[in-house]
Amino acid sequence: MSIRIEDLSVDRVRTLIRKGEWTGPTVELARGFAQAGLAIVPERYALSFFTFCQRNPKPCSVLDVTEIGDPTPKLLAPRADVRTDLPKYRVFSHGKLVAEPTDIRSYWRDDSVAFLLGCSLTFETTLVTAGVPIRHLEEGKEPPIYVTNVPCTRAGPFGGPLVVSMRPIPHDMATKAVQITSRYPYTHGAPVHIGDPALIGIRDLGRPDFGQAVAVRPTDVPMFWACTVTPQAVAVEAKLELLITHAPNHMFITDRRHEDFTVA
Amino acid sequence: MSIRIEDLSVDRVRTLIRKGEWTGPTVELARGFAQAGLAIVPERYALSFFTFCQRNPKPCSVLDVTEIGDPTPKLLAPRADVRTDLPKYRVFSHGKLVAEPTDIRSYWRDDSVAFLLGCSLTFETTLVTAGVPIRHLEEGKEPPIYVTNVPCTRAGPFGGPLVVSMRPIPHDMATKAVQITSRYPYTHGAPVHIGDPALIGIRDLGRPDFGQAVAVRPTDVPMFWACTVTPQAVAVEAKLELLITHAPNHMFITDRRHEDFTVA
Numbered sequence: 001m002s003i004r005i006e007d008l009s010v011d012r013v014r015t016l017i018r019k020g021e022w023t024g025p026t027v028e029l030a031r032g033f034a035q036a037g038l039a040i041v042p043e044r045y046a047l048s049f050f051t052f053c054q055r056n057p058k059p060c061s062v063l064d065v066t067e068i069g070d071p072t073p074k075l076l077a078p079r080a081d082v083r084t085d086l087p088k089y090r091v092f093s094h095g096k097l098v099a100e101p102t103d104i105r106s107y108w109r110d111d112s113v114a115f116l117l118g119c120s121l122t123f124e125t126t127l128v129t130a131g132v133p134i135r136h137l138e139e140g141k142e143p144p145i146y147v148t149n150v151p152c153t154r155a156g157p158f159g160g161p162l163v164v165s166m167r168p169i170p171h172d173m174a175t176k177a178v179q180i181t182s183r184y185p186y187t188h189g190a191p192v193h194i195g196d197p198a199l200i201g202i203r204d205l206g207r208p209d210f211g212q213a214v215a216v217r218p219t220d221v222p223m224f225w226a227c228t229v230t231p232q233a234v235a236v237e238a239k240l241e242l243l244i245t246h247a248p249n250h251m252f253i254t255d256r257r258h259e260d261f262t263v264a
Numbered sequence: 265m266s267i268r269i270e271d272l273s274v275d276r277v278r279t280l281i282r283k284g285e286w287t288g289p290t291v292e293l294a295r296g297f298a299q300a301g302l303a304i305v306p307e308r309y310a311l312s313f314f315t316f317c318q319r320n321p322k323p324c325s326v327l328d329v330t331e332i333g334d335p336t337p338k339l340l341a342p343r344a345d346v347r348t349d350l351p352k353y354r355v356f357s358h359g360k361l362v363a364e365p366t367d368i369r370s371y372w373r374d375d376s377v378a379f380l381l382g383c384s385l386t387f388e389t390t391l392v393t394a395g396v397p398i399r400h401l402e403e404g405k406e407p408p409i410y411v412t413n414v415p416c417t418r419a420g421p422f423g424g425p426l427v428v429s430m431r432p433i434p435h436d437m438a439t440k441a442v443q444i445t446s447r448y449p450y451t452h453g454a455p456v457h458i459g460d461p462a463l464i465g466i467r468d469l470g471r472p473d474f475g476q477a478v479a480v481r482p483t484d485v486p487m488f489w490a491c492t493v494t495p496q497a498v499a500v501e502a503k504l505e506l507l508i509t510h511a512p513n514h515m516f517i518t519d520r521r522h523e524d525f526t527v528a
Binding site: 043046047050051054055062064065067068074075113153155156179182183185189190263264 | 307310311314315318319326328329331332338339377417419420443446447449453454527528
């Protein structure tokens, strides 16, 4: 009898990732547990980046911040290490992608500060449980992601447009989808826009900037949620000498259940 | 016909405060608009203080952070100045109270960073609107505040016990009080404790550490909310060379309505 990785505990999965034995996407792993995006910046930029996140809480929900030089995410997983416990990373130097390693111990510095950011997996899980269909999951695709014409509130060197993910929701479930995601303000919360994509500067839903297009049916309403790509994009654009992020879909698995992030 | 200060607009009230013509408490002013606590620290402590707040969001809900050296709270009131627009301040040097001025321009430094913190006025207003009695308001008192034995999660030099305010709520309104305050996670949110005060290290409700005791009736449930005194207390305890806070009950009046801070 074989054991599937999907059925392993958080600790077992994290050990496999740490050893480099799992370098794939995390979406199917440790079901029930929240996952988080990652952005590591040098300490001299940390206060500004933190402020950017505070000013733009829908795309940039900070779930944990590490102490300067300490790779332990104390709130989300006190036995974890952000340098080894994600399956794949992206390393940027002055805004250019320079490496996609599976371990960043050689890039970590005494002045590194890691931000762990809320991810839409948490509310998608709850939507599916409530019977709200998620088309990209049904179609086996990555969610379609779009750059809008809505500016984020700038902080220091960090600024740029809001980036959103889109989910076509059956019109008779749109209210329910707002209600459910409103309960998760720390993982993007309620939609930032409902309806006509042109009103937020999106010309063609069929041509997303990232991810893959999904079918929007005549009885669907396009609903847009703020996306964790936003803080990553503004951090890349700020051209810091060193920036480390998670690779897309290769997230940090936390010790916290999705329900830990509800407010009501 | 005289005009009462209670009826003035936010801008008019703020102008009176800025000119030093109002130096009293703010609770009755600019009804409908959120008020905020203040903590100003030198930039070298700002990242740690911000991290402390992130780790302890119930007592320390950051509503705005100013740029280094810039006294403008861009999110809450972009035409305001935190150096002049609170009626009274407290200035601490190495943990000792050294002044209670009505204007802090002479204490403001090029490296000052101001944090504006969510205050319970927002949820109290909504509780009263919903018919939930607030005993200390009925009795014309300041709310009773207690130091608990629950430790906050430390960050850098900042650490200490959770401080809470207590409101005796009629037992048949306790559920409603949880529901209403849950909608305001940015201004303390849902109660941190309901029931027996001894379970969080409070020996005698009749002897609060700050504020004034209120009557708890046999049909009341004591309900405890995290309190903005918490971040102020840990900041004082950290004995920074310079710390500036609002004086108790002399808050910053924002341009944002209470309802702007709901999540659902």
